[in-house]
Structure formats: structure tokens, C-alpha cells
Amino acid sequence: MTHAPIRSITIVGGGTAGWMAATWLARRFAHLRLVITVVESAAIGTVGVGEATVPAIRDFLAAVELGEAEVLRETEGTIKYGIRFRDWQRDGHDFFHPFGLYGVAARGVAFHHYWLKLRQAGDPTSLGAYCVATQLAERNLFLPPTERPANDLGVFNFALHFDASKFAALLKRLALANHVRHVEGRITEVLRDGERGAVNAVRLEDDTRVEGDLWIDCSGFRSLLLGEAMEVPYVDWRRWLPCDRAVAIPCRASGPHRPLTTATARPAGWQWHIPLRHRTGNGYVYCSDFASDDEAETLLRESLEGEPLAPANRLRFTAGHRARFWEKNVVGLGLASGFLEPLESTSISLIQSGLDRLAPLFPDQGFDPRLAATYNRQSVLEFERIRDFLLLHYLPNRREGEPFWDAIRAVPPTDGLQAKLDAWRAAGEFVRREWDTFQDASWLSLYAGFDDLPARPSPLADQYDVATLTDSLTRMREAIAGTLRLAEPHQDFLRRVAGGGQ
Numbered sequence: 001m002t003h004a005p006i007r008s009i010t011i012v013g014g015g016t017a018g019w020m021a022a023t024w025l026a027r028r029f030a031h032l033r034l035v036i037t038v039v040e041s042a043a044i045g046t047v048g049v050g051e052a053t054v055p056a057i058r059d060f061l062a063a064v065e066l067g068e069a070e071v072l073r074e075t076e077g078t079i080k081y082g083i084r085f086r087d088w089q090r091d092g093h094d095f096f097h098p099f100g101l102y103g104v105a106a107r108g109v110a111f112h113h114y115w116l117k118l119r120q121a122g123d124p125t126s127l128g129a130y131c132v133a134t135q136l137a138e139r140n141l142f143l144p145p146t147e148r149p150a151n152d153l154g155v156f157n158f159a160l161h162f163d164a165s166k167f168a169a170l171l172k173r174l175a176l177a178n179h180v181r182h183v184e185g186r187i188t189e190v191l192r193d194g195e196r197g198a199v200n201a202v203r204l205e206d207d208t209r210v211e212g213d214l215w216i217d218c219s220g221f222r223s224l225l226l227g228e229a230m231e232v233p234y235v236d237w238r239r240w241l242p243c244d245r246a247v248a249i250p251c252r253a254s255g256p257h258r259p260l261t262t263a264t265a266r267p268a269g270w271q272w273h274i275p276l277r278h279r280t281g282n283g284y285v286y287c288s289d290f291a292s293d294d295e296a297e298t299l300l301r302e303s304l305e306g307e308p309l310a311p312a313n314r315l316r317f318t319a320g321h322r323a324r325f326w327e328k329n330v331v332g333l334g335l336a337s338g339f340l341e342p343l344e345s346t347s348i349s350l351i352q353s354g355l356d357r358l359a360p361l362f363p364d365q366g367f368d369p370r371l372a373a374t375y376n377r378q379s380v381l382e383f384e385r386i387r388d389f390l391l392l393h394y395l396p397n398r399r400e401g402e403p404f405w406d407a408i409r410a411v412p413p414t415d416g417l418q419a420k421l422d423a424w425r426a427a428g429e430f431v432r433r434e435w436d437t438f439q440d441a442s443w444l445s446l447y448a449g450f451d452d453l454p455a456r457p458s459p460l461a462d463q464y465d466v467a468t469l470t471d472s473l474t475r476m477r478e479a480i481a482g483t484l485r486l487a488e489p490h491q492d493f494l495r496r497v498a499g500g501g502q
Helices: 015-028 056-063 068-074 111-120 132-138 164-177 224-229 293-303 347-361 369-392 403-409 415-427 440-449 459-463 466-484 490-498
Strands: 008-012 035-040 078-080 082-086 094-098 159-161 181-184 187-192 199-204 209-211 214-217 234-236 245-248 261-266 269-275 280-286 313-316 320-322 330-332
Touching: 008 015, 008 209, 015 035, 015 056, 015 164, 015 214, 015 347, 056 068, 056 159, 056 347, 068 159, 068 164, 068 490, 078 490, 082 132, 094 132, 094 440, 111 459, 111 466, 132 466, 164 181, 187 224, 214 224, 224 330, 245 293, 269 293, 280 293, 320 369, 330 347, 347 369, 369 415, 369 440, 415 440
Parallel strands: 008 035, 008 214, 035 181, 082 261, 214 330
Antiparallel strands: 078 159, 082 094, 187 199, 199 209, 234 320, 245 280, 245 313, 261 269, 269 280
């Protein structure tokens, strides 16, 4: 086994995943003077519908030294404080999953127990009234989070909506400015070491040979290296997440750019609505057992708020992941490694976390298999945790009489999800697990959104009587109202920093 250092990294595929990898690797490992190459073909299209993100995108932008204002300007972007779920529990009901905490804990008791106590005493105030991010989204305002909030009431964050193709183009320009090589061409052959089975090179249509020590597979659903060449099998999760199709159509916007993503329940799945400055992104994620492709496209077209701006883009997928994300000298990122429906905008964050995991495990040319084993274990756990959170969006629905929703309501929870549900329903407690992407506040937003609440709050909440709690929670709402007075309209913010907005 050689311990020679890695000298070159070759990324197969461009798009969001490929250029995110290129920019991040060029910055993170600049001191190693690596030769980083992106091989992509203009003849192969990209999915290009990853237009919504989670707050982790701000960490990625900081890591590659891109300013948020520049990204908003160059990608026709808008702000996102969370996701509104319409009609998921039943028609006419909606709730919000914010990027922020709820209320303030007291004497070692989580805030939601005090909120539950007042709710049972007849107080109708929604949980969202105690979250700054929710209130900003509802009022169409923008306010950046403070670096040192006085308490949990001031803990909130934001993410971005952007045109995925424009974001990839921005990253490409940055990568090339940081000396990343770009090779244009269609790969016709993957050349592997006969003894080790590692990838040595790829051959292009014009017979060009591109070599590399470490390979990053960003080839999309095809998974050219990890799936095809390395023959890593795919783990199918359709028994839990049966949606296997999507159709996407952008359209003209008809109203203000609201700082939130909307996910609306539909007969065979759900529809996304993502506000960008130059258009609105729309898509219908559905299960082909309950709707045909033509039926799905018709429903989506009938619900567009404005004139369609492009032909429908139809996608087929299977929820799940490659059995191994790192095989020999190949690491898969993005769709090449797995897919989870974009219900919580995790596609881009999974690319980012895959890169973050690689840094502390960065190999030499010996490719110690223990590094890949650690990476694979962590990656599978992250996917499983997100899968369970997505499944929670479906199980408590009350859309009785609709075949898709009846079927998915009957899906048995995974053991991990059942353990979380048991602790919550019995005691209002959160079970925290390694590599959980979504933390307590996110789970709480869904539990409360579906009215899936414990029979009673913790007995420890009885240390305060109803009158005292009423006064305390009133002051919390007043404090949030004071914070909102510091905000500006979302449209004004966009005009000021990016030169646009309705």
C-alpha cells in the first residue's frame, strides 16, 4: 500500500453537485496544490430543479467566499425562512416549518411544555406565534439573525431560493478563477486498475484520456462511476417513500416574492412553489401508482399562477441511496449517491455534508478502506435520518378517502421513527440520534402542525401556574413584535442588495 499523497481530483459531471464540489475542494485544499478537473458534457442535461435550500447553504457560501448578496443578484434569488405545508393534515389546514426556535425554556423545562399547558387551559395561540422566523415569513419581512441573541427567542436563520442553473454557472466561474480545469466531452469508457479495481482514467468521445487519483462522481441519476463502473448496488426505499415521479414547469410570478417555500398536498403526492425574482418554480412530486404522467402534468399546469415559461421537465427516480457512497477511490455526491424527494430541500445540503465529511477523512493514494467505511456509515445514517423525517410528513395525515394518502398513512414507521414517536407521544420528549439533520424545533413544527401532541405536558411544567405562564408568554410575543419592527419588507431588501423584487 502506497502512502503517496493525492495529487489530483477528477470530478465527473458538472451541474450543481459538480461545481459545488469543485469550488469547495479548490478552497478547502488550496494548500495541497491539487490538480482539480471537472469533466462534463454539454450534451448531457442536468436536473436543474434544486432551487430551495436550508440554512447550511450560508456556511457553504462562506467556505467558498461567495457573498450572499452576490448569489441573490446572480441567481435571481430570494430569501427563505422555512416551508409552508398546505392541506397536508386535511384540506384548508396549513402549518409552517421555520428555520428557528420556539419560545424560551425555563427551569430546565422545554418551552413547548409550557405552551401545551396553556393550550390545554384554553389558550388558542399557535406555536408559530413564538418563532421569529415564522413571523417574518408570514409578514413578508427580512431581518438577518443576530450573532449573539439574548436568548432562544432570538435564534433563527434563513436560507436561499435560487435558479439552480444560474447558481451552477456562478460556481463554475468561481472554480475556474481558482484554477480548476474544465474538460468538455462525453465519457465513453471508464478505465479501471485490473488489480485494485480503482478508477484510473476516463476516455472521451474524441479519445482524450483524463486521469485522476481521487474521483468524485457527480454524474446524476446515471451514477456513471459509483453505480455503473464500480457496480455499487442501490438501496430502494419506495416502501417508505413511494413517490417516484416529478414534473416541473416554471412560470411567470403573479404576486410578491414571499420568503418561504410552499409544499401543497395533491391527490398523488405534493406540489412545490418556489418564488424567484424572474419566475416561480413549480413542480409536482407524485407516485406513479396513483397518477399517470399526463394526469400529473395537467394538474400542475392548471395550478400555475402565471404563463408557463418552459416545457414540462419530467423526472423519474427511486428514493434511496447507493449501498456505499465511497468505493475504492470513488466518492459519490448528489444524485449519483442517492435521492430523497425534495420535500425539505435537502438535495443541496446533502452535497454539502458529503463534502464536509470528506475533509477529515481525506485519503492518500493507499485509500485505507477504514476511511471509506467510516464515510459510508455516516452517509447512510444521514440519509436514514432524513428519510424518517420525510416519512413523518405523511404518516399523520387525515386525508381519508384518498387512495394515495390512505396508503401512505398505513406505512409502518421505521424502528428509528417509531422510537421518536413513542417518546414524543408519551412524554413530549425528543429522541436525538447521531447524524440527525433536523433538530428538535423541526420535529416540533411537524408534531404541532399535525396536532400530534402528547396527552399532557410534562409534570415539571406545573412549577408555574396558568396566570404566570400567560404573562410570561405574552411578554415573549411582545418581544418578537419588537424584533419585527427592526425588519424591512422582503421586496425592499431584494431591491437594495440584488436590484430586483416586486
